[in-house]
Amino acid sequence: MREQQIRNMSEELDRDGFVHCKQVLSGDLLALAQEAVESNLKKPSPMAANYGDKTNPEGYFFHDFNNWRRIKQIEALFRHDSIVSLLQDLTRSQKLWFFHDHVLVKGGQGPGTPWHHDRPYYLVDGPKNVSIWIALTAIKKNHCLEFLRGSHKIAKLFMPAKFENGSAMESKEGFEILNDSALQSYATSEPVCFEMEAGDAVVFNHKTIHRAPANDSNRVRIALSLRYLCDGATLTKKVVNATPPFDRMGLKFSEGDPIPENWFPRVY
Numbered sequence: 363m364r365e366q367q368i369r370n371m372s373e374e375l376d377r378d379g380f381v382h383c384k385q386v387l388s389g390d391l392l393a394l395a396q397e398a399v400e401s402n403l404k405k406p407s408p409m410a411a412n413y414g415d416k417t418n419p420e421g422y423f424f425h426d427f428n429n430w431r432r433i434k435q436i437e438a439l440f441r442h443d444s445i446v447s448l449l450q451d452l453t454r455s456q457k458l459w460f461f462h463d464h465v466l467v468k469g470g471q472g473p474g475t476p477w478h479h480d481r482p483y484y485l486v487d488g489p490k491n492v493s494i495w496i497a498l499t500a501i502k503k504n505h506c507l508e509f510l511r512g513s514h515k516i517a518k519l520f521m522p523a524k525f526e527n528g529s530a531m532e533s534k535e536g537f538e539i540l541n542d543s544a545l546q547s548y549a550t551s552e553p554v555c556f557e558m559e560a561g562d563a564v565v566f567n568h569k570t571i572h573r574a575p576a577n578d579s580n581r582v583r584i585a586l587s588l589r590y591l592c593d594g595a596t597l598t599k600k601v602v603n604a605t606p607p608f609d610r611m612g613l614k615f616s617e618g619d620p621i622p623e624n625w626f627p628r629v630y
């Protein structure tokens with residue numbers, strides 16, 4: 363029964379570019395993830411940012427990245443068998459590396475996140491790379507991530523959008539602008555979103571186009587996204603302002619190099 367369900371979910375991820383996974387974390391593991399975020403909020407890294415609307419002091423959108431080396435709860439989570447084996451089953455990848463963690467906390471009237479896909483923000487490429495975006499609070503369908511079905515199969519790179527105002531970053535050869543008409547032509551169906559309980563997750567391909575609406579509820583929306591690399595992953599310079607900026611942190615590489623495990627640990 364469970365095997366069949368996982369097989370269906372894996373097919374869904376392959377076909378649609380995303381899949382909703384119920385109760386990935388519960389009990390002590392959910393508490394561990396909540397502790398990790400609290401610890402991050404108390405001691406943000408120099409890369410942390412708040413993309414809140416400056417005219418609205420109530421609204422904020424806190425981000426921070428790549429804190430697993432100093433926040434041990436994050437490392438315990440990304441190596442935990444319940445997450446690793448789920449991703450192994452869903453991606454059917456023979457290898458899995460950890461890329462980075464991303465804490466996202468949206469409170470008050472925290473702003474929406476523009477349509478984008480993650481690949482152009484990352485200096486890694488690969489057909490199966492995924493993020494597991496875990497809700498650490500219950501999130502209503504109208505405040506959760508929304509996905510364009512099948513958009514991971516569009517063979518294009520879209521210019522990253524600035525999270526603070528939704529505008530496209532600089533222009534760069536090889537990257538297209540994801541404006542309304544492009545979105546209309548690529549959306550084969552209505553965007554898909556999910557009602558999430560704390561501990562539910564959505565696993566999505568780094569190439570899947572997604573966005574999130576503003577948090578106009580009176581509840582803080584807390585998520586921890588763990589980003590992984592799968593079979594076929596390589597380093598790439600086809601990136602705009604890499605996030606996290608591993609190149610500016612000292613990672614030297616040539617196009618197509620294999621994944622350096624001293625930067626991105628292998629988890630199986």
Ligand SMILES: O=C(O)CCC(=O)C(=O)O
Pocket residue numbers: 464466474475480493495572573574585587
């Ligand atoms: O949480 C959000 O609002 C956006 C998150 C996102 O785009 C991502 O995790 O890739």
